[in-house]
Amino acid sequence: xxxxxxxxxxxxxxxxxxxxxxxxxxxxxxxxxxxxxxxxxxxxxxxxxxxxxxxxxxxxxxxxxxxxxxxxxxxxxxxxxxxxxxxxxxxxxxxxxxxxxxxxxxxxxxxxxxxxxxxxxxxxxxxxxxxxxxxxxxxxxxxxxxxxxxxxxxxxxxxxxxxxxxxxxxxxxxxxxxxxxxxxxxxxxxxxxxxxxxxxxxxxxxxxxxxxxxxxxxxxxxxxxxxxxxxxxxxxxxxxxxxxxxxxxxxxxxxxxxxxxxxxxxxxxxxxxxxxxxxxxxxxxxxxxxxxxxxxxxxxxxxxxxxxxxxxxxxxxxxxxxxxxxxxxxxxxxxxxxxxxxxxxxxxxxxxxxxxxxxxxxxxxxxxxxxxxxxxxxxxxxxxxxxxxxxxxxxxxxxxxxxxxxxxxxxxxxxxxxxxxxxxxxxxxxxxxxxxxxxxxxxxxxxxxxxxxxxxxxxxxxxxxxxxxxxxxxxxxxxxxxxxxxxxxxxxxxxxxxxxxxxxxxxxxxxxxxxxxxxxxxxxxxxxxxxxxxxxxx
Numbered sequence: 431x432x433x434x435x436x437x438x439x440x441x442x443x444x445x446x447x448x449x450x451x452x453x454x455x456x457x458x459x460x461x462x463x464x465x466x467x468x469x470x471x472x473x474x475x476x477x478x479x480x481x482x483x484x485x486x487x488x489x490x491x492x493x494x495x496x497x498x499x500x501x502x503x504x505x506x507x508x509x510x511x512x513x514x515x516x517x518x519x520x521x522x523x524x525x526x527x528x529x530x531x532x533x534x535x536x537x538x539x540x541x542x543x544x545x546x547x548x549x550x551x552x553x554x555x556x557x558x559x560x561x562x563x564x565x566x567x568x569x570x571x572x573x574x575x576x577x578x579x580x581x582x583x584x585x586x587x588x589x590x591x592x593x594x595x596x597x598x599x600x601x602x603x604x605x606x607x608x609x610x611x612x613x614x615x616x617x618x619x620x621x622x623x624x625x626x627x628x629x630x631x632x633x634x635x636x637x638x639x640x641x642x643x644x645x646x647x648x649x650x651x652x653x654x655x656x657x658x659x660x661x662x663x664x665x666x667x668x669x670x671x672x673x674x675x676x677x678x679x680x681x682x683x684x685x686x687x688x689x690x691x692x693x694x695x696x697x698x699x700x701x702x703x704x705x706x707x708x709x710x711x712x713x714x715x716x717x718x719x720x721x722x723x724x725x726x727x728x729x730x731x732x733x734x735x736x737x738x739x740x741x742x743x744x745x746x747x748x749x750x751x752x753x754x755x756x757x758x759x760x761x762x763x764x765x766x767x768x769x770x771x772x773x774x775x776x777x778x779x780x781x782x783x784x785x786x787x788x789x790x791x792x793x794x795x796x797x798x799x800x801x802x803x804x805x806x807x808x809x810x811x812x813x814x815x816x817x818x819x820x821x822x823x824x825x826x827x828x829x830x831x832x833x834x835x836x837x838x839x840x841x842x843x844x845x846x847x848x849x850x851x852x853x854x855x856x857x858x859x860x861x862x863x864x865x866x867x868x869x870x871x872x873x874x875x876x877x878x879x880x881x882x883x884x885x886x887x888x889x890x891x892x893x894x895x896x897x898x899x900x901x902x903x904x905x906x907x908x909x910x911x912x913x914x915x916x917x918x919x920x921x922x923x924x925x926x927x928x929x930x931x932x933x934x935x936x937x938x939x940x941x942x943x944x945x946x947x948x949x950x951x952x953x954x955x956x957x958x959x960x961x962x963x964x965x966x967x968x
Contacts, residue, residue, distance in 0.1 A: 455482045455493075456961040457629055457641055460869060460921070461929045466806045466815070467491040471752040474693040476659040478701055478748055478760075479652070480629040480641075483620060486654075497865055497926050513927050524555040527928045529568060533956030540575035544952070547571045552928065552961070564624075565609040566961065573601040577939045577950040578966050586670070587841045590627075590964055592644050593670070608645045620652040627962075628663060630689055630703065631748065632760035633819050634856050635846050637798040638703050638746050639687065642847040642965050644840035651726060657693040662726040664719075667707075667839035671891055682710035683834050685844075686723035691748070701748030703764065708741040709834045742766070742830040742837065756806040764845075766796035766827055766837075791903040793887070793894060798823035798845070802856075813863065819856040821846060825878070825887020825903045826894040836890050843890055847968040851888040852877030853905060865923040867931070873915045873967045878908035879943075912942040915967040928959040939967075 455464070457480050467490045468475040468482070475490065487493060499510045508514065513525035531548035550568040557563070570591070574582065581589060582602065588594050594602035610624030627641040628648065648665040665687070668680040684707070691701040706723055746764035753759070802819035827850035828837035837844050848854065854875035861868045879888050884898040886908030897903075921933035935954045940947060 455484060455487060456929070457481050457627070457963060458929055458960045459634065459963055460919070460960060461867065461923065461926075461931070463496055463926065464491050464493060466756075466813075469752065469758055469804075469806065470755060471696040474657060474696055476654075476691045476693065476699070478630055478632050478691055478699070478750065479659055479661055479689070483652075485614070493926075497923060510925055521558050522556070524553060525927075527552050527959075529566060529928060529959045529961070531570075531956060531958035533954055533958065535576060535952055535954035537576040537950055537952045539950065542573070542575045544575045544578070544954075545573055546956070548958070560614045562612040562614070563610070564612075565607070567605070567607045569605045571597050571601060571603050573597070576952045577937075581966055581968075585841050587644065589842065589847070589966060590642055590644060590962070592840070606645060618654050620650075620654075622648075622650045622652070624648060624650075628665075630661075630701075631762055631800070632750055632758070632804075633762070633800055633802045633821075634817065634858060635800065635819065635821050635854070637762045637800045637821060637823065637845050638689075638748065638764055639705070640843075640845055640847075641963055643838070643842040643844055646839055659691045661687070661689040661691075663687040663689075664724070666710075667844075669834045669838075670841045671833050681834055684708055684710060684719055684723075688726070697752045699748075699750040701746075703744075703746035703748065705744045705746075705837075706741050707830070707835050707837060709832065740831065740835065742835040744837065758804050760800075760802045760804070762798075762800040764798050767794040789901045791901055793826055793897045793900050793903050796824055796827040796829075796850075796894075798827050798850070811861075813861055815860045817856070817858040817860075819858075821852075821854040821856070822905060823848075823850040823852055824905055825851040825907060826897065827851075827887075827890075829887070829890040829892065829894045831893055831895050833891050833893055838890055841891075847965055848875060848877055849888060849890045851886065851905060851907065867919075867921045867923060869917070869919045869921075871915075871917040871919075871967075873913075875913045875968070876906055877911050877913070878906045879911050881909040884908075909943060912940075913968070914938075914940045917967065924957075929961060930957075930959045932957045 464487055468477050473490050501507050513527050515526040517524055529550035529552055531546050533546040535544040548568055548570045550566065552566045553564070555563040588602065588604050592604050592606045594604040597603035608624065608626035610622050610626055612620060612622040614620050625647050626645050628639055628650065629641045630636055630639040646665050646667055648663055651662040653660040665685045667683050667685060669683055670680055672681060685705060687705045689701060689703045691699060693699050708720055709717065711717055744764055744766050746762060748762050749760065751759040800819065800821045802817065804815070804817040806815050808814045808816050823846060828843055828845060829850065830836045843849050852875050854873060857872040859870045877888060878886055880886050885892045885896045886898050887903060888908060916938040917935065919933055919935040921931040924930040924932065933956060937952045939950045
């Protein structure tokens with residue numbers, strides 16, 4: 431009875447204060463409530479930098495009003511509109527909300543049901559007007575009797591969610607947390623220290639920096655001046671290639687990232703990206719964080735060259751073109767290593783394939799690209815949104831001479847979850863009517879896997895020094911794999927605060943290797959809070 435009184439008192443207090451504005455928005459793509467507003471060219475919003483900052487969303491759209499239900503009932507208001515607990519005292523304000531995912535699923539090829547049991551909470555705190563703290567915690571148990579079990583087995587991690595322990599005989603037990611502390615000294619600067627994820631790009635995927643891998647500690651400085659957003663990011667990653675016994679820390683590596691997004695005109699954005707990955711320990715066991723990469727306003731590629739380091743440096747470009755009001759063309763191009771003479775030889779080969787003397791397809795010509803299109807309110811039908819995207823990465827892209835310096839973290843790539851040596855088409859259609867959301871998504875990829883112990887450039891954890899051949903490398907080489915994922919989902923959004931929703935989904939996954947084709951059909955049903963993106967479509 432005492433617990434009931436405490437709960438009622440907290441609920442009553444929640445009803446007497448306004449909802450707290452958190453610092454940043456969550457990155458879940460199934461419920462992108464405000465993209466249709468941020469992509470309007472008149473706003474000149476820097477859509478390629480995620481997560482979005484709440485203070486920059488608020489002047490564009492009142493997030494609370496999008497799905498607000500007018501009610502005089504406290505219970506109804508708690509269920510549909512506001513956070514569970516909202517407390518405010520003087521200049522301190524915080525909210526607490528439960529997090530959960532209770533899912534059951536069935537694949538007709540298996541006798542047993544799959545299920546996920548997730549419990550957790552999210553805490554958002556504001557201290558004064560300049561300090562924000564956010565923390566999410568998840569405790570999970572799961573059993574997969576479908577294609578997801580194969581994905582976990584191959585990666586040896588729960589995609590984007592860390593390393594699982596064994597639960598009973600054939601289940602998984604895993605927990606993960608993300609937390610950030612942000613200081614906003616003024617309207618131009620935003621300093622965030624935390625443990626979480628970052629995303630750069632306008633697509634479903636990112637070939638530059640995505641949220642597919644597990645959380646990591648980072649320091650991010652974001653500068654907004656005029657029509658420019660400049661992001662400096664330093665992070666520490668973990669390499670799980672070496673399997674140590676429990677109690678031995680994983681090998682560490684560091685990353686330095688700089689990204690400048692310039693709104694050249696209301697309809698054109700251009701971005702410049704650079705990154706360096708380096709091992710925490712050199713051959714003598716020393717190094718740690720390299721102070722050479724601490725300067726936030728210097729190009730890291732010349733620094734990497736000048737110090738004679740073996741580090742992994744990448745350079746990239748992004749672009750966004752907004753046509754009329756609702757049509758957006760976006761793209762990315764990133765290089766790891768490059769030699770123009772060999773690129774020219776490859777182009778020449780395309781027009782003269784009989785000339786076998788041309789040294790085309792050099793292994794160290796490593797690049798990846800993305801081109802995409804999205805539109806809102808297609809054919810004038812409000813909330814009917816379409817997205818089409820093409821992604822490609824050459825063999826050996828993101829890999830390095832040393833596996834610990836590759837572009838990866840916690841057994842997953844930092845960019846596209848397929849790694850490299852692939853072509854992929856993504857088609858997404860979304861429609862929502864009030865709180866009812868419908869989504870159809872197709873991803874079809876062709877990639878070449880390594881065979882017979884030879885490195886054909888698909889595994890970024892394999893040193894490209896061990897490549898099968900130096901020249902005549904092409905996308906899809908090795909053993910060709912055709913992977914197709916079709917996802918249909920219907921969801922009812924209960925509460926926007928945590929994207930609490932009730933959903934029914936269907937996934938058809940096919941994998942074809944030579945003449946051998948495996949098809950899985952999975953039906954899922956559940957109730958969950960959707961704050962992050964969890965990817966199994968690779």
